Amino acid sequence: MGSFKVPKFQKPTRESLGLTNYVSYAKYDPHSGDSTDARKSLSHLDYSPLRRVTWESFWMGMLVSMGGFIFGYDTGQISGFLAMPDFLNRFGQHHSDGTAYFSNVRSGLIVAMLSIGTLIGALVAAPIADFIGRKPSVTLWCCIFAVGNIVMISSEHHWYQIMMGRWVAGLGVGALSLLVPMYMAETAPRHIRGALISTYQLFITFGIFLAACINFGCYEHQRGNASSWRIPMGLAFVFAFILGAGILIFPETPRYLYRKGQKEEAKKIMLKVYGASENHYSVHVELEEIEAKLRAENKQEGVIQEWVNMFRAPKMAYRILLGVALQMFQQLTGANYFFYYGTVIFKATGINNSFVTQMILNGINFGTTFYGLYIVEHYGRRRSLIVGSFWMFLMFMIFASIGHFSLDRNNPQSTESSGTAMIVMAAFFIFGFATTWGPMIWTICGELYPSRYRAKGMALSTASNWLWNFLLAFFTPFITGDIDFLYGYVFAGCNLLGLLLIYFFVIEGQGRTLEEIDSMYLLSVKPWESRKWEAPPPDEIARIRREAGTGNGVAEAGEIQPAATTAGDEAAARNSTDAEKELEHRE
Numbered sequence: 001m002g003s004f005k006v007p008k009f010q011k012p013t014r015e016s017l018g019l020t021n022y023v024s025y026a027k028y029d030p031h032s033g034d035s036t037d038a039r040k041s042l043s044h045l046d047y048s049p050l051r052r053v054t055w056e057s058f059w060m061g062m063l064v065s066m067g068g069f070i071f072g073y074d075t076g077q078i079s080g081f082l083a084m085p086d087f088l089n090r091f092g093q094h095h096s097d098g099t100a101y102f103s104n105v106r107s108g109l110i111v112a113m114l115s116i117g118t119l120i121g122a123l124v125a126a127p128i129a130d131f132i133g134r135k136p137s138v139t140l141w142c143c144i145f146a147v148g149n150i151v152m153i154s155s156e157h158h159w160y161q162i163m164m165g166r167w168v169a170g171l172g173v174g175a176l177s178l179l180v181p182m183y184m185a186e187t188a189p190r191h192i193r194g195a196l197i198s199t200y201q202l203f204i205t206f207g208i209f210l211a212a213c214i215n216f217g218c219y220e221h222q223r224g225n226a227s228s229w230r231i232p233m234g235l236a237f238v239f240a241f242i243l244g245a246g247i248l249i250f251p252e253t254p255r256y257l258y259r260k261g262q263k264e265e266a267k268k269i270m271l272k273v274y275g276a277s278e279n280h281y282s283v284h285v286e287l288e289e290i291e292a293k294l295r296a297e298n299k300q301e302g303v304i305q306e307w308v309n310m311f312r313a314p315k316m317a318y319r320i321l322l323g324v325a326l327q328m329f330q331q332l333t334g335a336n337y338f339f340y341y342g343t344v345i346f347k348a349t350g351i352n353n354s355f356v357t358q359m360i361l362n363g364i365n366f367g368t369t370f371y372g373l374y375i376v377e378h379y380g381r382r383r384s385l386i387v388g389s390f391w392m393f394l395m396f397m398i399f400a401s402i403g404h405f406s407l408d409r410n411n412p413q414s415t416e417s418s419g420t421a422m423i424v425m426a427a428f429f430i431f432g433f434a435t436t437w438g439p440m441i442w443t444i445c446g447e448l449y450p451s452r453y454r455a456k457g458m459a460l461s462t463a464s465n466w467l468w469n470f471l472l473a474f475f476t477p478f479i480t481g482d483i484d485f486l487y488g489y490v491f492a493g494c495n496l497l498g499l500l501l502i503y504f505f506v507i508e509g510q511g512r513t514l515e516e517i518d519s520m521y522l523l524s525v526k527p528w529e530s531r532k533w534e535a536p537p538p539d540e541i542a543r544i545r546r547e548a549g550t551g552n553g554v555a556e557a558g559e560i561q562p563a564a565t566t567a568g569d570e571a572a573a574r575n576s577t578d579a580e581k582e583l584e585h586r587e
C-alpha cells in the first residue's frame with residue numbers, strides 16, 4: 001500500500017474553491033450596459049433560448065434509464081419466484097412428507113444476496129468509472145450482470161448457486177444504480193436535469209411493476225415448470241443488452257471528457273445534447289464554470305489520498321453525510337414495507353386477493369412517478385420533498401392507527417372496512433413517495449458533489465440506499481412480528497425527520513448548473529434561502545470586502561454571483577457588474 005500524506009488544513013480562498021471568475025459572468029449579460037472590452041468581445045454570442053428537450057437528451061434519458069429498469073426488475077422478481085412451485089421444489093428444503101418450503105434463513109439469503117452485491121457494486125464502480133470513464137463502465141457492468149444471470153438460470157438444484165448468481169447480478173445492479181444518475185447529471189442540460197435523473201426512478205418503478213406482471217403471466221401459464229421462473233429471469237438479458245450495447249452509440253459525459261483534457265470533444269457533446277448553436281452563451285458559461293473548478297483542484301493523487309482528501313475538501317464531509325442521510329431516509333420513508341411485504345400485510349388485513357392489491361400498488365407507484373418528473377422542475381426539489389415528507393407522515397399515522405386500534409382480525413366486518421381503509425392509505429402514501437422522495441433523492445444526490453468527487457460521493461450515498469434497503473428487507477418480518485402495525489409509527493417519525501433534513505440542509509438546485517450548486521454549498525448559503533439566492537447588493541459586497549480583507553473565504557463569498565443565464569438572473573447580473581465597477585472605483 002502506498003504511503004500518503006494527510007494534507008494540512010488551509011483556509012479556503014476564492015481561488016482554492018474555484019470561484020475566481022464568478023463576477024465576470026455578468027459580462028455575458030447583453031443588457032448590462034457594460035461596455036468593457038470583455039463584454040464587447042462576447043457580443044457575437046448566441047443568446048437565444050434553448051429548446052426545452054432535444055432528441056438527444058430524450059433518447060439518452062430513455063436508454064440510460066434502462067439501468068433503473070434492471071434495478072426494479074431484479075428486486076421485483078424475487079418474491080414471485082419464491083412462491084413458484086418449481087423454484088420451491090428445486091431450491092427449497094423438504095419436510096419428511098416431501099413438501100417443499102423455504103426456511104427464513106434460506107429465503108432471506110437468496111433475497112438479500114442481491115442487496116449485498118449491489119452495495120459492493122456501487123462502491124467498486126466509482127473508482128473504475130473515474131478511471132475508464134462512465135460510458136464503458138455501463139457496458140462492463142451490464143456484462144457482469146449478465147454473468148450473474150447465467151449462473152442463476154443454469155442452476156439445477158443448488159440453492160447456493162442461485163444465491164451466488166444473485167450476488168454477482170447484484171454487483172451489476174449496484175454499479176448501474178450509481179452510474180446511471182451520474183451519467184445523467186453530468187450530461188443533461190440544467191433545465192431538465194432534475195426530470196432526467198428522475199426518469200431513472202420511473203424506470204425502477206416500471207421494472208418492479210413489469211416484473212410482477214411477467215411473473216404472474218409466466219406462473220399462470222407454466223405452473224410447476226422450470227420456465228415459470230427461467231423465462232422472467234432470461235428476459236433480464238434483453239434489458240441488459242439494450243443498455244450495454246445501446247450506450248455505445250451515446251457519447252461519454254462532457255464533464256468526464258473535460259477532466260481528461262478532451263475539451264473540444266466535451267464542448268461538441270454539450271452543444272449537441274443542449275441543442276445549442278456553436279456560439280451559444282450558456283455553453284460558454286458552463287464551460288467556464290467547469291474550467292474554474294478544474295483549475296482550483298490539486299494535481300492527481302493516490303487512490304487512498306484522494307478518498308482522504310475528499311472528506312477534508314471544503315464542505316465535502318457535510319455533503320457526504322447529507323447524501324448518505326438522504327438515501328437512508330429515502331428507505332426509511334417506509335416505501336419498501338409495502339413493496340416487499342405488501343402481499344403479506346394485506347393478507348393480514350383480511351383482503352383475499354392480496355396479489356392483485358400488490359399489482360395495483362405497483363401500478364400506482366409507476367403511474368404517479370410520471371407526475372414526479374413534472375413537479376421536480378415545476379415546484380423545485382425542496383418544496384416538493386417537504387410536502388412529500390409531511391404527506392407520507394400523515395398517511396403512515398393514519399395507516400398505523402387504523403391497523404393498531406380499529407382492525408380486529410377475528411371480525412370479518414372489521415377486516416373488510418379497516419382493511420380497505422388501510423389499502424387506501426397505502427395507495428395515498430405511495431402516491432406521495434412516487435412523486436417526491438422516490439425520484440428526487442436520486443436527483444439531489446446527482447447534484448450534490450463537485451465533478452472531482454462526484455463518483456465517490458454518489459457511491460457512498462448509493463451504498464447507503466442499498467444498505468438500508470437490505471436492513472429493512474431483512475429485519476421487517478422480525479419487527480412486525482413483535483410490534484405489528486405500530487411499526488407504521490416508526491416510519492411516520494422517520495418521515496418527519498426527513499422533512500427537517502431537507503429544510504435545514506438541502507440547497508435548492510432547480511435551474512442551477514452543477515457548478516453553481518457546488519458554489520452555494522461552498523459559500524454556506526442557507527438552504528431555506530437558496531431558492532432566491534443571488535449576490536448581495538454592491539455596497540454590501542464592498543463592506544464585507546473592506547472589513548475582512550482579501551483572501552478571506554467569507555469576504556470572497558459576498559462577491560459570488562450566479563451565471564446570468566435566465567431572464568430572472570439578468571437583474572442579478574446587472575447588480576454584479578455594478579458591484580465590479582464600484583469595487584474598481586473604490587480601489
Ligand SMILES: OC[C@H]1O[C@](O)(CO)[C@@H](O)[C@@H]1O
Pocket residue numbers: 075201204205330331335336339365438469
Ligand atoms: O419505487 C420503489 C423503489 O424505489 C426505491 O426506493 C429506489 O429509489 C426502491 O428501494 C424501491 O423498491
